[in-house]
Amino acid sequence: MEEIRTEIDDLSEPIEQWKKILGKDHLLTEGEELDLSNSSAYGFTQDYRIILKPKDPFELSECLKIANYFRIKVHSISKGKNWGYGSKSFSPDMKVLISLERMDRILHYDETLAYVILEPGVTFRKLAAFLSENGGKLQAPIPGTSPDASVLGNATERGIGKGVYTQFANHCKIQEIVTSSGEILSVGFKSQSSYLICEDTTGPSISHLFFQSNLGVVTKIALLLEPGKEIEKRIFFFSQEEKIGFCSEVFREYLQRGRNRITLEILNDYRFATQKGNFPFDSSYPSEFLPRKELSKFFPEFPSARWFGSVNILENPAFDQNGLFDKIQNELSVLPGIELIGNESREYPSGFSDHQLNPAYWRKKFPPPKDPDPDRDGCGILWLSPIIPHIGSILDQAVQTTEEILFSFKFEPLISMRPGFRTVKILIGIVYDREVKDSNRRALECYKKLKYSLSSLGFHFYRSGVQDREEQTADPFVSMLKKTMDPNGILSPQKSGII
Numbered sequence: 085m086e087e088i089r090t091e092i093d094d095l096s097e098p099i100e101q102w103k104k105i106l107g108k109d110h111l112l113t114e115g116e117e118l119d120l121s122n123s124s125a126y127g128f129t130q131d132y133r134i135i136l137k138p139k140d141p142f143e144l145s146e147c148l149k150i151a152n153y154f155r156i157k158v159h160s161i162s163k164g165k166n167w168g169y170g171s172k173s174f175s176p177d178m179k180v181l182i183s184l185e186r187m188d189r190i191l192h193y194d195e196t197l198a199y200v201i202l203e204p205g206v207t208f209r210k211l212a213a214f215l216s217e218n219g220g221k222l223q224a225p226i227p228g229t230s231p232d233a234s235v236l237g238n239a240t241e242r243g244i245g246k247g248v249y250t251q252f253a254n255h256c257k258i259q260e261i262v263t264s265s266g267e268i269l270s271v272g273f274k275s276q277s278s279y280l281i282c283e284d285t286t287g288p289s290i291s292h293l294f295f296q297s298n299l300g301v302v303t304k305i306a307l308l309l310e311p312g313k314e315i316e317k318r319i320f321f322f323s324q325e326e327k328i329g330f331c332s333e334v335f336r337e338y339l340q341r342g343r344n345r346i347t348l349e350i351l352n353d354y355r356f357a358t359q360k361g362n363f364p365f366d367s368s369y370p371s372e373f374l375p376r377k378e379l380s381k382f383f384p385e386f387p388s389a390r391w392f393g394s395v396n397i398l399e400n401p402a403f404d405q406n407g408l409f410d411k412i413q414n415e416l417s418v419l420p421g422i423e424l425i426g427n428e429s430r431e432y433p434s435g436f437s438d439h440q441l442n443p444a445y446w447r448k449k450f451p452p453p454k455d456p457d458p459d460r461d462g463c464g465i466l467w468l469s470p471i472i473p474h475i476g477s478i479l480d481q482a483v484q485t486t487e488e489i490l491f492s493f494k495f496e497p498l499i500s501m502r503p504g505f506r507t508v509k510i511l512i513g514i515v516y517d518r519e520v521k522d523s524n525r526r527a528l529e530c531y532k533k534l535k536y537s538l539s540s541l542g543f544h545f546y547r548s549g550v551q552d553r554e555e556q557t558a559d560p561f562v563s564m565l566k567k568t569m570d571p572n573g574i575l576s577p578q579k580s581g582i583i
């Protein structure tokens with residue numbers, strides 16, 4: 085395959101070649117799955133003609149060789165549950181989707197050094213079952229999204245997990261990628277008999293080049309696991325104050341000293357309400373945002389709450405942690421506007437929650453089903469993800485700007501945040517019903533206005549989606565690598581602004 089061909093519209097020849105690699109059952113050119121991948125594009129035009137489903141890196145490699153030869157752009161997904169960032173969609177001119185869900189093996193497990201090596205199709209549910217079957221000595225990661233999402237997809241997009249896995253990407257080392265020309269490259273260090281999971285071997289560390297990138301398709305990661313069977317102590321509180329910055333700052337030192345053993349999650353009143361129920365369509369505001377005064381119906385026991393927080397402290401009975409729980413609880417109890425709701429201790433990890441996807445159904449006229457699927461059910465959701473310095477006044481400025489803009493577009497501002505020692509990750513949700521006429525356009529306009537306003541204040545963002553695809557923000561160094569590694573520009577061009 086030496087001759088280079090120009091891009092073609094007619095896909096019949098590559099289809100014949102892909103069929104020889106995958107067999108006809110694993111190349112889709114019609115059907116519900118293809119239709120859903122196109123229809124869930126949040127108002128963007130998506131026109132996939134083909135879904136390719138390789139079963140291992142070798143089949144993937146052959147598929148990419150063909151795509152590269154014909155210069156056909158492809159977009160790869162692991163489980164495709166990228167809800168709020170574009171789901172499975174990518175760009176109007178993208179015709180070929182590569183789904184890696186069949187590559188779902190847990191390839192290696194090391195209980196002593198506490199890691200697993202796994203493929204893109206491994207879900208949080210599958211990994212949890214595996215660790216439990218193996219004695220539960222190590223802790224399964226709990227995601228904020230569906231347990232049927234991909235561990236690899238979530239980690240390499242720098243997703244936010246629960247508890248000690250909040251900064252999920254920090255637990256992930258990329259082990260293998262397949263390049264646009266089909267080379268299968270080992271990225272981590274692997275000796276004959278075992279894996280060495282570290283980046284401190286001679287030479288530069290390269291794993292992070294493949295997070296949120298389009299330089300290669302990731303086919304294997306090592307996931308570093310935390311010890312299981314710990315005691316999780318949780319303190320719940322709410323705040324009646326409009327501003328949350330001062331409260332968050334109180335935790336800064338704890339977050340620094342406690343590393344990832346202490347985590348803090350804060351939700352605003354709107355975000356909390358979306359966990360509890362759907363928008364009340366019988367109220368007088370069906371085409372407006374729900375006024376704040378109406379929210380207390382969702383949490384009558386805390387009528388004036390503006391913010392809800394939970395501090396999670398993981399304790400290992402074998403190590404003394406000097407009464408951190410009591411200290412934090414005492415400190416919180418004297419803050420103005422703060423009321424403690426309660427606390428609990430439980431063995432951790434405690435399993436998956438059934439309610440994680442509730443917010444996506446806020447504007448639907450039916451409650452979240454038992455098997456939620458925001459794509460299938462026409463939910464509309466766009467996430468905007470600023471990352472800001474952990475300074476109270478800056479946090480308050482971000483919240484105020486967000487609320488003003490979302491209210492002006494008649495959306496409820498859903499805000500949640502994960503303060504760390506130096507930075508705070510904020511997750512802003514614009515939630516709507518995709519089946520309401522013109523709603524996609526309105527949501528996107530609101531998203532762009534908000535992003536522009538927060539950027540003008542000097543804020544950065546930690547994750548992007550299909551809603552950001554027009555931006556070309558990549559560092560020149562990364563663009564140079566892209567040109568070298570993918571000279572024909574076939575792998576998800578413009579993802580994370582990289583062309």
Ligand SMILES: Cc1cc2nc3c(=O)[nH]c(=O)nc-3n(C[C@H](O)[C@H](O)[C@H](O)COP(=O)(O)OP(=O)(O)OC[C@H]3O[C@@H](n4cnc5c(N)ncnc54)[C@H](O)[C@@H]3O)c2cc1C
Pocket residue numbers: 160161162163164165166167168171184204227228229230232233234235236237238240241242243244245297300301302303440441442443444458465576579
């Ligand atoms: C109500 C709600 C709550 C949510 N809460 C959270 C949360 O708390 N934390 C969070 O992180 N997310 C959250 N999400 C967003 C989303 O559902 C998750 O991030 C989910 O894990 C992404 O889907 P996936 O794991 O199936 O990854 P995929 O959709 O398979 O992948 C995501 C993207 O990563 C890239 N990619 C995937 N696989 C590869 C590969 N092998 N090689 C190269 N690139 C690849 C592609 O660009 C792809 O589009 C939430 C969504 C909703 C609706």
